[in-house]
Structure formats: structure tokens, C-alpha cells
Amino acid sequence: MAITEIPTADKLITKHAEPVTQIKPSMVIIGNGMATGRLLDEIIKRTPHKYQITVIGKEHFGSYNRIMLSAVLAGDATIDSIMQKPLAWYKAHNINFLSGCVVTYINKEKKYVDLASDTQIHYDELIIATGSRTAKIPAKNQEIAGIFNFRNIADTEKIQAFAKQAGTSSKQAVVIGGGLLGLEAAYGLALSGVEVTLIHRNKWLLNRQLDKVAGVMLQSIMEQKNIKFALGHEVAAFENIKGQSSTTQPLANSAEQTEELSGVTLTNGEFISAQMAVIATGITPNKELAEISNIDFNRAILVNDYMQTSDTSISALGECCEHNQATFGLVDPIWEQCITLAERLCNNVEKPFKNAPVPTKLKVSGVQLFSAGDVEVSDDSQCFTLLDKKALIYRKIIVKQGQVSGVVLFGDVSSGMAYFTLMQQKVIVTPMLPELLIGEEFVTIVEDEKKVCIA
Structure with a gap:
């Protein structure tokens, strides 16, 4: 078996009678999706020279914007245009990038990963960012070409x-x-x-x-x-x-x-x-590496508030991890995970990850959409709507106990974040709902009373 050893911090290189040189601790990242790309940015922003970083990617590409694949399919973008970190970027930042490689096992005791190519990579800090795959469907006869x-x-x-x-x-x-x-x-x-x-x-x-x-x-x-x-x-x-x-x-x-x-x-x-x-x-988290390596998992790889797995030297983030019974597919919480992990590994700062509610902002084929919180009205809530069929504009505000509990916007989403802020701050909005439904510019917030008034 070939062994590629990234020297760890406690291993010193001695050459004849020359002075002893201390080697950087090794950080190995499994997976090279958008989460890894963002994590690398956060690490370089903080301590660009602290670790000898090795990234192991299954694809033969650098990190790219997967959200833009639909534009590539439509012919509105090219592979090069969605590439966020081309191969030259890793070399320029002294990052060892192993493309087209698959990790088959993690040896936690000896701190190395096995590659399918019979190669071992040693690590001091290991990060699993293997993402997810398309969820299976129960349909028969899925071996057909096409x-x-x-x-x-x-x-x-x-x-x-x-x-x-x-x-x-x-x-x-x-x-x-x-x-x-x-x-x-x-x-x-x-x-x-x-x-x-x-x-x-x-x-x-x-x-x-x-x-x-x-x-x-x-x-x-x-x-x-x-x-x-x-x-x-x-x-x-x-x-x-x-x-x-x-x-x-x-x-x-x-x-x-x-x-x-x-x-x-x-x-x-x-x-x-x-x-x-x-x-x-839909997606299914890629947790199999944790399963065979005896790392705790449930629907996905289990992590604590600081993105650590059941092994303190191994972290996980992105679509492959599970935090407080939640898994992730949206960009905003994954970016927060990257900040939490970078703060701990680079600055020894414990900044806990909090899975805060985030609005869904979508652009489907040129149509602007926004939603947050409840989508459907319940027995204990009220629903206020505005519909302009000719202009294809739809607004729906759901109010529970006087506070915004849900928003659905179609066509015109300009007031979306204002509605979301009202929901997060638990502002009483019932007195001015007709004006609020038309748009945020028609109301203002009285901070002392946390109520909305006519602007």
C-alpha cells in the first residue's frame, strides 16, 4: 500500500546536524463542494498559514456553484463560468488538491484516511463535507438507459x-x-x-x-x-x-x-x-463514511454546536451533517457552519452554530418568490392576502397572536425581508395590516412599543 504522509505537528524533520524544523498540523477535508469552498475562504481569511491543507474531491473539478447547474443545462452559462475555485486556485494558496479520489475508510485511532487507490493520508484535523445525493424513488425498472x-x-x-x-x-x-x-x-x-x-x-x-x-x-x-x-x-x-x-x-x-x-x-x-x-x-445526506468508520450518525453525521462529530479530531458540515435533529440544504445555515468551524480551528474561539430560521428566496425561471415561516393558515391564525392576477402579484401574510407567523410572496418580493424582520422581532402588526399588506413603505415601527403605525 502506498502511503502519502502529511507530516503532523508532533513529527519533526531532522536532516544531518541541521536545526529541527516544526511542521504545520495537517488538515484534511473530504469533499469539495460549495461548503468546502466557503470553509477554505473562511480559513484563509483568518489563518492562511496555520495548516497544511489537503482537499480530497470525487469530481475532477475545483469547487463550483452547483446552484447554477440549471443555467448550464439551459445554455445560459458554461462550466467555466460557474467554477468558483479552478485547479490553479488551490496551487496558488498552497492547498494540496486530490481530484477524482474517493475516501473509503477513516482510521480514527491512527488518524489517517484510506483512499480507493490504496493510499493513506494522515491528518491532525479531519473535516467531512461529503454533501448529499439524489433521493431514491420507489419506481420499478430503474436500470433502463436514459x-x-x-x-x-x-x-x-x-x-x-x-x-x-x-x-x-x-x-x-x-x-x-x-x-x-x-x-x-x-x-x-x-x-x-x-x-x-x-x-x-x-x-x-x-x-x-x-x-x-x-x-x-x-x-x-x-x-x-x-x-x-x-x-x-x-x-x-x-x-x-x-x-x-x-x-x-x-x-x-x-x-x-x-x-x-x-x-x-x-x-x-x-x-x-x-x-x-x-x-x-430531493436529497439524501452522504453519511456512509461515518457509518463504516464508527462515527455517530442518525439521518446524517451527528455534530455538536461546534461542528465536532463523536470524535473530537473529526468535524462535519454541510448537507452531510445533522445538528439538533436538523439536516441542511440551504446556503445560509451552511455558511454559518463554516464560520463556526473556522473560528474553532483557526482562532480557538467557541462560536456555537445556531440554526436560525431563514427565509426562502427563489428565482424560478425569472419569477421572484419569497416565503418564510408558515405557508398555510391554522385554526389559531388569521390570513391576509392581496392578489393581482393581471400583474401576477400575490401577497399572503399569516398572523398568529398579533404577530407575523408566515409570509408568501409571488412576483413582487421587495418587502420580503421587512416582513421577515417583523416576524423575527415579534412585532404586533394587526392594527395596520391593510397598509402592511401593500408594502413596507406604508408603515413604520415604533421601537418602544414594538408596534406598526402608518408611515
Whole structure:
């Protein structure tokens, strides 16, 4: 077995009678997604020379903006344009970047990681940032060629290449999942000339962020972009070119892909013709490395307030970790995790991570959306709405005990953060709700009483 040893702080290099030289402690980061990219920025900002850093990435690219993959799929951006840290960046910052490598095991006692290439990397501080993968769906016959996930550059390139085969005018695709990722994948394919049907098990789009009114408005706009919808149903089976479905359920994109996709059968029996399927149904944390290495886990890798795992020399952050029974997919809390971890490792400062509520700000195919807190009204709350169908503007404020408990905005989101601030500060808003619903510019806050008044 080849051994690549990053010298640790307690190991000294002696050469003949020359003076003893102390070596930097080694920091090894497993994973090279957006969380790692942000963490590296936070470390360099604080102590750029404290550690000898090694980053181990599965992909052959530097850190890039995964949020922009939909723009790449649509042809509105290139791989180079979304690259945040090209390979030259790591070299310029004296970071050892091992691309195309997979860690198979962590030896906690001897402090090294095993790579699939029979190489060992020693560490003083280890950070697991392995992210997540596309969640599985229970549909049958997932070994058929033409079924793709949508999580990384390789997925995007495969989808683009497949869409171009035999001319896009003859291509039909189904996109499974009505969240942001699914919507953007559908939009990107539609822009490239593919006939797209989006399948979502709920009755309206973005059901976690929008209510039915806003979801239907979004659907109407997406339909104008040549996207069809099959809502309230799931895919029961993928069908091959002969119309045969299998009773097995292997992973999508498995090695044995002998049949070509002809379409999907839904749980209501409906058949939708398609030569390509894109699965964008949500994410599953990549916790397997913790499992085999005897690091505590639940739905994801368990961390404390300072991003430490059950082993004090090993930390985790991003979509692969779980803190106080919460897992993460949004950028804001992950950025806060990076700050917490960098403060501890660089400055020995214990700045606890707090998973504070954050609003959801989305831009789906040019449509501005904003939501925070409750989406649906409950028995103990009131609902105030404004709807302009012609201008495609919708505002909904949910009030509970006189305070804002939820906001849904569609089309015009200019007052979104003001509403969120009122919600966070628990301001009594009932006296001035008509004006508040029109926009923040019509009201002002009396700080002493924490109430809203006419501006």
C-alpha cells in the first residue's frame, strides 16, 4: 500500500546536524463542494498559514456553484463560468488538491484516511463535507438507459448529450420532482427544445415554500414556457422500448443499461412517453463514511454546536451533517457552519452554530418568490392576502397572536425581508395590516412599543 504522509505537528524533520524544523498540523477535508469552498475562504481569511491543507474531491473539478447547474443545462452559462475555485486556485494558496479520489475508510485511532487507490493520508484535523445525493424513488425498472440524476457537472453533461442525440425536436423528457431543482431542470430542457412533462407527487409546485394559490400561479407561468405537468401522482415504473417493466428496483444509472426508455407509468395508470427521465426529488445526506468508520450518525453525521462529530479530531458540515435533529440544504445555515468551524480551528474561539430560521428566496425561471415561516393558515391564525392576477402579484401574510407567523410572496418580493424582520422581532402588526399588506413603505415601527403605525 502506498502511503502519502502529511507530516503532523508532533513529527519533526531532522536532516544531518541541521536545526529541527516544526511542521504545520495537517488538515484534511473530504469533499469539495460549495461548503468546502466557503470553509477554505473562511480559513484563509483568518489563518492562511496555520495548516497544511489537503482537499480530497470525487469530481475532477475545483469547487463550483452547483446552484447554477440549471443555467448550464439551459445554455445560459458554461462550466467555466460557474467554477468558483479552478485547479490553479488551490496551487496558488498552497492547498494540496486530490481530484477524482474517493475516501473509503477513516482510521480514527491512527488518524489517517484510506483512499480507493490504496493510499493513506494522515491528518491532525479531519473535516467531512461529503454533501448529499439524489433521493431514491420507489419506481420499478430503474436500470433502463436514459434515466439521469441532476446533482453535478457529470449529470448535467450527460443530460445535455442525451438531449442532443437524434435532434432535440424528437426528444421527450419527464422530470420527476416539483421542487426548485426539478423546475429548473425542466426549464433548462424546455429551452433546449425538448418536450418536457414535470411529474410531482403533490398537487402544486414548491409545496413546501408556496401555498396552492402561488403554486398554481407558478404552474401557469411554467406552462407558457412549454412545460406540461402531471401533479398529484408518482412514477410507478419506467418502461423500456418494448413496453416491458421490471419487478426489480436497482439504482438509476446502474452499469447494466440494456434497454432504452420509452416512457413512465404513473400510479394512476397513466402512461407518459419519454426517451429521457431526470430524477430531481430531493436529497439524501452522504453519511456512509461515518457509518463504516464508527462515527455517530442518525439521518446524517451527528455534530455538536461546534461542528465536532463523536470524535473530537473529526468535524462535519454541510448537507452531510445533522445538528439538533436538523439536516441542511440551504446556503445560509451552511455558511454559518463554516464560520463556526473556522473560528474553532483557526482562532480557538467557541462560536456555537445556531440554526436560525431563514427565509426562502427563489428565482424560478425569472419569477421572484419569497416565503418564510408558515405557508398555510391554522385554526389559531388569521390570513391576509392581496392578489393581482393581471400583474401576477400575490401577497399572503399569516398572523398568529398579533404577530407575523408566515409570509408568501409571488412576483413582487421587495418587502420580503421587512416582513421577515417583523416576524423575527415579534412585532404586533394587526392594527395596520391593510397598509402592511401593500408594502413596507406604508408603515413604520415604533421601537418602544414594538408596534406598526402608518408611515
